Amino acid sequence: MSVKSEAGAPVGGKLATPAFRVLAGLFAAAMLAIAWRFAFGVGSVTAMTDGHPWGAWKVFNVIVLTALASGGYATALLAYVLNRGRYHSLVRLAVLTSAVGYTSGVLSLGVDIGRPWNFWRLVVVTGWNLHSVLLEVAICISAYVVFLWLEVAPLLLDRWTGSPREWLRRRARAITPWLERAFPFIVAFAVVLPTMHQSSLGSLFLLAGPRLHALWQTPALPLFFLISAWFMGYAAVTAASLLCSLAFDRRRHVAVLAAMGRINGGLVLFFVAGRWADVALRGQLGAVAALDRFGALFLAEAALLAPAALMLVRPRRGAGALLALAMSIALGGALYRLDAALVGFMPGPGWRYFPSLLELLVTAGWVAAALATFLYVVRRFPVLDAPLARGARTEGGCS
């Protein structure tokens, strides 16, 4: 598990492809909306209300996207902690998706909160409210972003140690041995921190009490959120790997991804069974049978996740099937989190929320920023394998 264990190669090529330009344009447009928000208040751009104080910016950009960006965490569990060597081939890609995803999420949070200039107070230990679940989430997520970029650092250093610029080369060479020594402890932090905050993201909604619909309000919220981070992470890594192979004409890691898909099948099955058991134990099966908005959404989550079980029946599948299953799992997990954090939240009669166009533009802008950064790093740093013999096709985007 050396820092430089995987041989990779930058994709290279022109950065400003049409896909990249679209992403950059989206982000630029979002920045305008963000400027407006800082001038005239959060309400001037969003559709949030006092009844629905948490909208797309928190629920989608943080609660859903950090789960989709849990690939680095979930893959590190397999590769480093459980010592499944074959998954090392996915670690670099996984960690990069996590780093860009989490960074985008935290930045989005800084725009969502009303008084970000007080955020620095998080370092004042005496000011902590130790009863606040959100305090733990805020500290863990912020710290995790740092550890994620430390996890990404080896592939940056890989390139910088061969940089033509002398000062950069010298620094990179000086840092590398230190990083190598510290790496196990960095990875351990990068496993413990998301274990804490991904489960606590679920615990946040315990405090909503009866205002969260009974199909989602359960003492098992932290467990469900943790498991969903795992399977959404594996699904996102699977999709990212296959889409990159497709976009950049790289070798498809079908065998490793199928093995990962099999693990994920088990996880998802456990999750869905756990959800049904939890609902049944709390006597809420009637709420499913009611088949109202909430019952239907509960069933939709299960329907999107259930196909994952196919991997347990027959694990050898092609890239197309793996990608479709991963997408379905990611969507199912995203829907679960969306429901638990937003749709299932019932502040009382008269309150409605649907994000405004500008709000969605900012949401999309942060996602675009994450994807554009991902593309940049993939093109300039050795994240993916060396190209296939017939040479790389360099067009197109990749998530």
Add this chain to the structure above:
Amino acid sequence: MTSRRKLLRRALAGGVALASAVRPRPAAAAAPAAEPLMAMLYDATLCIGCKACVAACGAANDPEAWQGSLHQAPVDLDARTRSVIRLARVGDAPAFVKRQCMHCLDPACVAACMMKALQKREFGLVSWDGGKCVGCRYCQVACPYNVPRFEWDSANPRIVKCELCRDRLVAGGQPACCEACPRAAVIYGRRDDLLAEAHRRIRESPGRYVPRVYGEREAGGTQVLYLSHVPFETLGLPSLGPRSLPESVHAVQGRIYRGFVAPTALYAVVAGLILRNRRAGERDAAPPGTGDVPSREEP
């Protein structure tokens, strides 16, 4: 201190006396305590919906907004309205309800708040400190009464809610709304006194009230108490069990994080495993993996 107590007593006695056009005898004098929990008692059967309390609240807490306006009748709490009178219709009978912060005994908003911007202070009132608030709005998610409001249209937004007229209380006065009410439908006093008074009213006028004091036990109890002739749910007051919300969180989260033992142990185990695996890998001196190469654990 004496003058404050005198004022409080007078206010309470005055309020109770007015209310007792129907019911005689004020509540028994309170035993002195270092810092008593102060409370409000709202009696929906006495309120005529005149909104004098709303106007007084605005004048006391947000004079700028109320300057020069003839009359304002906000329909709900908002970023400039800390207290509001709402109308519920039950058949033909109207019922008014005064809504404001409930000043919970174990407030969900205070438990939610990361850096103690919301805290219980003098007399148990819950107040907000803008120097510590990041504007995350988790208090709004947490409050079961949907009370805290956020200044959505401000670049420097505050969390706005009733703070029980903290300045007036500290100076020995009473909340502006209680002072303004011409019917003593809302009165101010020690929580234990007001609870006793509420139960006395129920006892002495059977049939007049829903035989329960809202706020006595709801979500661990509140410092704003309600008496009503219509079901409390009709007034928009949610049905809540006796357990406070922070307690239900602590039952889960407190167990996981007790003494921070579990996260520390997890770190030790994870770091240990990673180090062991790394050493094992170096011993094997395996060439850099190229991905699909099966490794030791393959069947």
